[in-house]
Amino acid sequence: MRLLMTASQIRGLPVVTVGGGEDVAEVRDLIYSPEAGRLVGVTLNKRGFLAGRHREVLPAEAIHAVGQDAVMVLDESSLVAPQDAPDDVGRPATERNVIGDDVLTEGGTSLGKVADLVLLVGSTGEVVGYQIDKAGGGRGYIPLPAQLSVSGVALVVPNITEEFVQDDLVGLGAAVDEFRARMGLT
Amino acid sequence: MSESFRGSRGRKVMSRSSASELGSVSHLLVDARQRRVAAVVIGHGKKAQVIDWAQLSGFGPDAIMVVDEDALRPPADDRERAATEGRLELVGRRALSERGNELGQIEDVTFDADTGVLEDLLIGDRRVPAGSLLGSGSYAAVLDESQEPLP
Secondary structure, three states, X not given: OOOEEEHHHHOOOEEEEOOOOOEEEEEEEEEEEOOOOEXXXXXXXXXXXXXXXXEXXXXXXXXXXXXXOOEEEOOHHHOEOHHHXXXXXXXXXXXXXXXXXXXXXXXXXXXXXXXXXXXXXXOOOEEEEEEEEEOOOOEEEEEOOOOOEEOOOEEEEOHHHHHHOEOOHHXXXXXXXXXXXXXXXX | OEEEHHHHOOOEEEEOOOOOEEEEEXXXXXXXXXXXXXXXXEOOHHHOEEEEHHHEEEEOOOOXXXXXXXXXXXXOOHHHHHHHOOOOOOOOOEEEEOOOOEEEEEEEEEEEOOOOEEEEEEEOOEEEEHHHEEEEOOOXXXXXXXXXXXX
C-alpha cells in the first residue's frame, strides 16, 4: 500500500526548510520528465496572498521530500536562479507536457487521455501513475512502468496496464506494487 | 527537574544580585539544532528583552534567577526579534515530518531545568522525544521521519 497524490494536490503546497521550519515559497507548477518517470523540478510562487511568481526554481535534486502538506527542502539554498538550474528545469520545454496525451497499450487499445500525474507521497518526486479521462467516460488511475515511449501526442503502456485501471487513488496505491512486481520492477 | 513551556510562561524573573523583579517570561527561544532552550524572553513588543540561558543562575519552580541586570539585552538579530514577537513560539506551532506530512500541533514542550536541554514534544496526545526535532521556524517545527505515522 502506497500513499499517492496528484500534481493538482501538490500545486500551492508550501516549500518548507527542514533545518529552519520556514515556508520559503510555494509550488506553482511541476516540471515532469515522462521518460524518466519523475519530476525534474518545480516552479515557485512567493508565499502569501497575491504574492506572485518566485524568481527562483527548485530542481528535483534539491527536493528532500514531497509530502501531503509540504514540499521539503534542506534549506533556502535549495532554491536556485533558473540560469543556475539544469536546462530542463530552468527552461522547461512545454511540449513535454503529457496532459491530454492519448494512452495506448502495446496492443493498440486506448485507455483514455492523461488528466493528471500521480506521485508517491514522501518520495523525492517519483511519478508512479496517471489520472486518466477514460475512453469510455469517467475518471480512472493507471500505474506506470519505469520506462515509457512518449511522442507528445500519445504514450504507449504495456498491455497488462489495462488490468490495473483503478477508480481512485487508494486503489492505485494498493495496485502500484503488484503492477511493478508483474512488470519485473522493484 | 523537568519543566514545561506552558508551565513556565508568566513566571517571574528575578535578579540574584539585587533581589529585584525584572519581568516575567513571555517566550522561550529554542536552538532547534542543539535541541535546547537558548534564551528566555521577558516582556512584549518593543520592550521585550532577551536573557541568554548561560546568564541564569537557576530556572526554579517559583522564579527564574538571573545573575544580574546586565544580563538583559535587546534582541540581537532578525531571528531574536521574531522570537520576542512570539513568531517562533514552539507551543501552538504545526509539526511537520521531514517527509512533508503534518503530524499535528505542538501542545507543549518539556525540558531539563538544570541544562535547558529539550526532553519531549507533546504533539496532539503523542509524546515525541525532542531528539527527533530537526528544525523550527515561523511556519513549522520539522521532525525526523521516525515520527511519521503514515505507512
